[in-house]
Amino acid sequence: MTATIALLGTSADPPTLGHQALLEGLLNHFQRVATWASDNPMKRHDACLELRSELLQALVMAIDNPRVSIDQTLSSPYTITTLERAARLWPDDELCFVVGSDLATQIPHWKQSELWLKRCRLGVVPRKGWPLEPEYLDRLRHLGAQITILPLQIPETASSSIRKTSAADQIPKPLWPLLLEHNLYGLQDAPF
Template sequence: MSRGTIALLGTSADPPTIGHQALLEGLLGEFPRVVTWASDNPSKRHGAELKQRSNLLDRVVQTIGNPRLQLAQDLSSPYAITTLERARQRWPESSLCFVVGSDLATQIPRWKHCDQWLGLCELGIVPRKGWPIEDGDLQGLERLGARPRILSLDIPATASSAVRQASGDDQIPDTLWPLLLEHNLYGFHSSSA
């Protein structure tokens, strides 16, 4: 466990899956504190409003029920540099580890001001099935100032996109069904009696 380091996990949570839940639980085994939030990804179209996605993610956080895990929605920004500036203001004495899936690691060199924010934190990379991490990718990130750390967590192969395409109902945590049905999110509706 990294002493004093806060793991930061922003996610579209569109919707959160059992993979998100497993990731948060896995991070709790690696870090003394884990902070998450729902964010708008500037390169994606989202299936639900940010507030709804934050509420869904909060339900997952509450279900996990660990006091070392918190939802900090005010860290949310489409840009990692803004999120990290907010986190550094909130926790000036703590080390930060910005966590991404291996599918995003190769995109980071195209993110806004990556050369400025990568040096402000450790970069935690969680391998995703089907998205191998190549040595060349890691070296490219290091040249930009990153301190990459591979987090070997066993995360189920899930994708929010499968849920949005109506082929991943089994990837939704049980705790989310009441909210999804109540608000008719992602095409799920309560059956009328």
């Protein structure tokens, strides 16, 4: 039996209410959602990968749905490697690699994008402030992408806002114990 699995890698630096809404929203469109924390070669990370993975795990546990899981073995700075690992884990399943519209313009510059785009579906979630321009989508299709626009309502949150301004209201409550224990992102007290 073929299942459709959403693959969502994220820097999770830290996970936000947007990440939570995205994971929960993907459950309405896919039979299974696999997520992981990864190092993005185009970003600088404030917390180490191990801590970011712990934060994401806390979020997945709070969502408490057996169809969403964290699979840290998928983590790689390169999507091609992640997809090779996912294909070995789920050889009979259709895979959909999910990104926000903010990343859609970057994909043509990712390592071997013309190869990995042909190995999966590309799920694009619109983000406020990052419109889906037809020329970007056409460029991805030219590289071989089969694109699905996912109609999800994601709150306007960003990990970078938390890192820059300690925007505590954007952090899911289940993450606070870990954030405070490890003194991350300049956060001193939980806002509740």
